[in-house]
Amino acid sequence: MNPLTVTPISECFIKPKHIVEEARQPYYLAPWDLVMLSVQYIQKGLLFAKPPKTENQQGFKIMDFLEDLKQSLSLTLVHFYPLAGRLATSKSENPPSYVVFVDCNNSPGARFTYATVDLTASDVLSPTYVPLVVQSFFDHDRALNHDGHTKSLLTIQVTELIDGIFIGCSVNHSIVDGSSFWHFFNMWSEIFQGKGDDVSISRPPVLNRWFPDGHGPALSLPFTHHDQFLSPFEAPLLKERMFHFSSESIARLKAKANAESNTNKISSFQSLSALVWRCITRARNLPHDQVTCCRMAINNRSRLNPPLSPDYFGNSIQALKAGVSTVGELLEQNLGWAAWQLHQAVVSHSDEKAREFLNLWLKSRFIYQIGKLFDPHSVMMGSSPRFNKYGNEFGLGKALALRSGYAHKFSGKASAYPGHEGGGSIELEICLSPDEMSALESDKEFMDVVSPSDKELMSG
Template sequence: MAGVVVLISSTIVRPVNTSPSGQTKIHLTPFDLTNLHIDYPQRGLLFPKPNPDFHLISRLKASLSLALEIYFPFAGRIAKVENLEDNTVSFFVDCDGSGARFHHAEAKTISVSDLLQPDGSVPDIMKQFFPADDFKNCDGVTEPLLVIQVTEMKDGFFVGYCYNHLVADGVSMWGFINTWSKICSSGSSSGHKPLVLKRWFLEGIDYPIHIPVSEAERAPPSRELSSVPVTKDRVFHFTKKNISDLKSKANSEVGSSDITISSLQAVTAHMWRSIIRYSGLSGEGETHCKVVVDVRRRVDPPLEKDCFGNMIYIQPAIATVEELLDRGLGWGALQINKLVNSQTSENCKKFAEDWVRNVKNLKTGVGSRMVGDSVLVGSSPRFEVYINDFGWGKPIAVRAGPGNNINGKLVLFPGIDEGSIDVQTTLWSDVLVNLLADVEFLEHVTTMV
């Protein structure tokens, strides 16, 4: 960990009881396995500094052990089974209590103001505050499924983490962080509900799912990386008024009493149109807005809304560049609206069945780093980020780490002010420069955080 952040210690934290539920094996669905070769997602919370007598590191470790007793899949590993009869492999989560990794680090020369730039830019040193070890989800066979890094700064603490996407999605991960923070603050795990695991809901699909050996092996480094343009991260802040104005504009342009564009759809369409405007694509070129769909309440019968696991998949709204730019905000938002509303239980089942029949191209990850024809929308402003008080105060900011960085990646968080949204955006440097000079874009957003 070269640079301004110095690693002090690295330990494995295991649950107090290694198998509290008796559950030892969790089979993986197509929604899980499609993530086999992408990076662990990375997120982090910035906190003020507690009093010296708080004993922060020891309290965080002790409460983490208790939290892992509830969220026991995070303390397991991915098990890989070779199916010699058809030259395939299968994977499942082995809840063996091996534990999560906990890094304690220091950045004594860095202050909160160094990380929270007034213009919303994310400094390069931020990468060192995450346990960014280039983990792919397939590496969970040997690596922890959850890695936490707590970094002490001049006047604050940063709690960064990465997690295996075969095991959990954002709903489950923020549920874990919320539980962990409550245990740390109270000193007790009593009163917390047992974990609700997802049921196997795909009748007609046999498990474990067999994957060709060639597709399961870790992908080599991409040859395109040496020629990929430099990307930069910037946080764009949408105030409650910004969002209301965009929503009103989108709905007035759609002009239908039967269709209501949501706040999130309006903000996403504004980002999509604004970024693609500077993509350099021809008007006939196709562009995608890739949206993460939570299937918990969409399958029939529906799953519990907070059941643990990875219950998402990515679906694209598609348009030509000319359509997207010429037909207005409302039209772009309507394409996202139609996509989201079309995701029924039948769609989810068809996606899974098609995936099992055609297990291929797993190594393409989240998309090409070179094309620049898409935006990928991750995370959610509905996640309860700012309630996570570990006992010395609530977070003052949230950030995404460097995993899966491609041009057009949008990570959405709630803003610290009620009703606002922050969008951490990864863009090629030239696209970002043009965006920051775009009067139409800036009319509905602020770069200040």
């Protein structure tokens, strides 16, 4: 058997433990959800160490563990019932109308799969670059969100390694953004650790979708067939690597950016994003008059007036074009200059700016296309080190690492995770072409900020 082959063992579908009355009605999607129909599922997961066998005990039993996961997932879906549904569409020809919603009644539920692979946790974590086999730890490879008409909106794939357990979660990005993804994951872990039939949770999701005044809930798209707006995306050849930044290194970077801008307002993440933007741009060796930008995924929940709850379930994000510059200006100026551009864009992203995007969309309703949304000269900072990712334990202790699937990867994509040791440390998952990755690894400004353990991997 090829050790890099993930072998499917079983699959089933999980429905909510009981049906709430609201689930009997169509669950309509808001503008920030609908624009996602042609992008891919969110695929994030956690690698855990398998509990060691102990004397006089039979130790860890995978079948018992899977059953506990299924039971707790069924309870969690009572609260997050749209994830157990399927997409449905009502459409008409004249005038063109295409209304997408979640049907929570005519669905087998969320998918749950179990697979095995003849690898150790070290085989996944030790290589300098993330092994391609990790993409097989997730369901819905290359699927677009619109495929949620025939595919599950949520799949949990549990992959058993020789000495580890990987829990991979694939969720339809038209239903959740990163905040809602990790909210669901956190509550599932909470219910699992409670191991009871009490379905109360500490942070119930706010399921009522938010619509601009005078619009919704059944928002119509100006199409008659999905071929008019779906565009599959195939990533180019990439190298994917996890870079580690200690809390001390991040603090020094932040202090440097603020000192160079004569301010104290620039955040740690804005400083790190500016560093990534500058160094990847330099690694690409672009012409000095080439325009480049740094996009950042920005959460609109707190920016709306009145603000949405932090537990609002759905999409409430935009890809903010935070910094725009020619290559020459970006590299001739210092880190603080670049970080200040990002800071200004983030703090000025107000209720007015968020609604401006929505008003434009309502006038001319479009669907994001990954291949057109991000250009090869720019950088996109996604995910967030603020999400509670290592708090999900499932009785296995703290995860060893976070990893992601195939989705939303292109040259210049960086996803930010909290560092395993906590305390303000950050891990960046960076995707670049092989030549660009080699150049970034030789960039002194960048590698001086990377944690020593990661540099040792390079010299090894």
